[in-house]
Amino acid sequence: MPDQLFLGIDLGGTDTKYGIVDGGGRVLRRNRWPTEPERGPEGVLKQVAVHAREMIGADKVLAVGMGVPGPMSSRLGMVFEAPNLPGWVNVPVQKMLEDDLGLPVRLNNDANAAAWGEFRAGAGRGASTMILYTLGTGVGGGIIIEGELLCGPDDTAGELGHIVVNPEGPRCGCGNRGCLEAYASATAIRRRVREALAAGVRTSIVIPAGEEDTFGAKPVFEAAERGDVLASEIIAEAGRMLGLAAAGMINALNPDVIAYGGAMSQAGAILFDRIIGTAKANSFAKPFSRVRIVPGELGNDAGLIGAAGLAMRLAGGE
Numbered sequence: 001m002p003d004q005l006f007l008g009i010d011l012g013g014t015d016t017k018y019g020i021v022d023g024g025g026r027v028l029r030r031n032r033w034p035t036e037p038e039r040g041p042e043g044v045l046k047q048v049a050v051h052a053r054e055m056i057g058a059d060k061v062l063a064v065g066m067g068v069p070g071p072m073s074s075r076l077g078m079v080f081e082a083p084n085l086p087g088w089v090n091v092p093v094q095k096m097l098e099d100d101l102g103l104p105v106r107l108n109n110d111a112n113a114a115a116w117g118e119f120r121a122g123a124g125r126g127a128s129t130m131i132l133y134t135l136g137t138g139v140g141g142g143i144i145i146e147g148e149l150l151c152g153p154d155d156t157a158g159e160l161g162h163i164v165v166n167p168e169g170p171r172c173g174c175g176n177r178g179c180l181e182a183y184a185s186a187t188a189i190r191r192r193v194r195e196a197l198a199a200g201v202r203t204s205i206v207i208p209a210g211e212e213d214t215f216g217a218k219p220v221f222e223a224a225e226r227g228d229v230l231a232s233e234i235i236a237e238a239g240r241m242l243g244l245a246a247a248g249m250i251n252a253l254n255p256d257v258i259a260y261g262g263a264m265s266q267a268g269a270i271l272f273d274r275i276i277g278t279a280k281a282n283s284f285a286k287p288f289s290r291v292r293i294v295p296g297e298l299g300n301d302a303g304l305i306g307a308a309g310l311a312m313r314l315a316g317g318e
């Protein structure tokens with residue numbers, strides 16, 4: 001029902017994005033405001049409700065969907081914790097927002113919401129089974145199997161960044177060694193560059209002034225495009241690990257599409273050729289011949305489109 005309207009919210013540690021989304025997954029208007037996490041859960045959610053009302057205006061919105069960054073339960077409407085939001089422990093977000101807004105609210109993990117967005121309106125349109133990897137500060141993901149978002153009985157499904165691809169690999173933020181996230185996140189790439197620079201490796205990677213602690217994959221991709229050896233090695237390693245992980249998914253799930261979101265997914269052939277080559281070499285021919293391995297199409301909108309789409313299902317819109 002394309003003429004029905006929903007509000008999608010993508011709650012982040014720094015900014016929160018809002019979009020009025022129609023039943024076909026089109027964003028009619030969007031905005032973002034700082035999350036101001038120092039306000040604590042109650043203060044943040046009060047501001048979210050203020051911005052939500054501002055976004056809705058005089059429109060008739062049927063339901064609100066929100067993607068949240070951390071362990072949560074969509075069934076309980078509860079956020080258990082959020083590493084980037086201090087003080088968020090067992091927060092009944094759904095009830096607090098429903099009481100404030102007078103509208104049904106549906107919570108989902110932010111990466112799962114992004115996967116649903118790409119499935120409905122982006123790289124997974126027309127697919128039945130799709131996997132999305134989100135390549136950002138960490139590596140997250142979401143799995144759609146035969147048209148259904150896989151949440152699992154504990155709402156923990158889709159932690160695709162914490163599949164071990166090398167048990168002797170570098171330490172991951174989760175405490176294990178050699179998780180995919182320890183190779184293919186912006187954090188991991190930054191660590192590799194820093195280690196190499198400290199060891200005196202020559203490179204043409206240009207780190208923008210003041211971004212020594214925050215730079216992402218972009219300067220590394222740019223250097224790799226110029227033929228920089230260190231940058232090429234780092235990207236090749238990330239691509240190889242992503243390809244190994246993809247091969248496992250291809251064999252296990254026979255997906256139509258494996259898509260990659262986040263800033264790193266814009267790297268183009270230099271990354272995707274490696275992912276696809278490694279996936280091909282390590283998976284069965286039949287499911288490999290089906291799968292499309294592609295960048296996401298929705299960019300920063302994926303999370304709010306997916307959150308709105310999941311709210312639509314709650315409201316009986318499909």
Ligand SMILES: [Zn+2]
Nearest residue numbers: 162172174179
């Ligand atoms: Zn891990």
